[in-house]
Amino acid sequence: xxxxxxxxxxxxxxxxxxxxxxxxxxxxxxxxxxxxxxxxxxxxxxxxxxxxxxxxxxxxxxxxxxxxxxxxxxxxxxxxxxxxxxxxxxxxxxxxxxxxxxxxxxxxxxxxxxxxxxxxxxxxxxxxxxxxxxxxxxxxxxxxxxxxxxxxxxxxxxxxxxxxxxxxxx
Amino acid sequence: xxxxxxxxxxxxxxxxxxxxxxxxxxxxxxxxxxxxxxxxxxxxxxxxxxxxxxxxxxxxxxxxxxxxxxxxxxxxxxxxxxxxxxxxxxxx
Numbered sequence: 001x002x003x004x005x006x007x008x009x010x011x012x013x014x015x016x017x018x019x020x021x022x023x024x025x026x027x028x029x030x031x032x033x034x035x036x037x038x039x040x041x042x043x044x045x046x047x048x049x050x051x052x053x054x055x056x057x058x059x060x061x062x063x064x065x066x067x068x069x070x071x072x073x074x075x076x077x078x079x080x081x082x083x084x085x086x087x088x089x090x091x092x093x094x095x096x097x098x099x100x101x102x103x104x105x106x107x108x109x110x111x112x113x114x115x116x117x118x119x120x121x122x123x124x125x126x127x128x129x130x131x132x133x134x135x136x137x138x139x140x141x142x143x144x145x146x147x148x149x150x151x152x153x154x155x156x157x158x159x160x161x162x163x164x165x166x167x168x169x170x
Numbered sequence: 171x172x173x174x175x176x177x178x179x180x181x182x183x184x185x186x187x188x189x190x191x192x193x194x195x196x197x198x199x200x201x202x203x204x205x206x207x208x209x210x211x212x213x214x215x216x217x218x219x220x221x222x223x224x225x226x227x228x229x230x231x232x233x234x235x236x237x238x239x240x241x242x243x244x245x246x247x248x249x250x251x252x253x254x255x256x257x258x259x260x261x262x
């Protein structure tokens with residue numbers, strides 16, 4: 001699914017969300033939210049770290065349920081745009097292998113003033129991490145296979161005593 | 171993905187569910203209740219209920235379904251439906 005070179009996008013007025021198997025384009029995402037009406041532009045770039053809890057990470061691999069993930073991303077973007085009166089918002093996530101120091105997620109928001117832009121950028125990221133149907137496989141140096149990571153604040157009705165049992169090593 | 175054979179639905183597995191079943195998807199005969207589906211999965215993949223499904227959500231045709239016991243018994247999966255097992259997510 002994520003192996004082919006692919007790009008899928010959903011759009012609404014001032015809103016763009018996408019999934020891609022290619023390297024994320026920071027300047028393109030910034031350009032997509034620029035507007036003469038916006039005095040503030042905030043870009044968040046999440047990149048692959050070289051370690052997790054003391055273990056060396058060689059790369060991350062993301063899989064997704066693209067039609068469901070895009071639906072969730074669009075809904076988050078619409079909620080953020082309305083709540084914070086944003087000028088524009090773009091959210092993109094890379095799928096497949098993401099090498100260390102490369103971006104896995106970009107969120108760019110623009111607004112007339114800085115406060116709503118900062119706030120919306122942060123809230124959008126937290127909502128993505130909580131809800132978007134994308135899964136991270138961490139590959140550690142020297143390991144066979146990898147570990148499916150679950151973001152700590154997953155869906156609310158997942159019992160916390162069971163959440164950890166979901167990290168099944170291959 | 172090609173269309174499922176007549177009278178079947180497709181189930182998609184992601185992340186830990188795909189690891190446990192060693193499959194990305196498979197097909198089962200329709201109609202079937204969600205409760206029957208989960209019983210069938212437990213039979214095919216012993217332990218999947220406790221180790222995987224309890225922490226997962228479920229969608230039918232991209233919409234989340236309620237996981238309470240009554241709902242599981244009353245929700246019927248129909249021919250050509252797309253069911254997905256959604257483990258706790260980890261984007262970002």
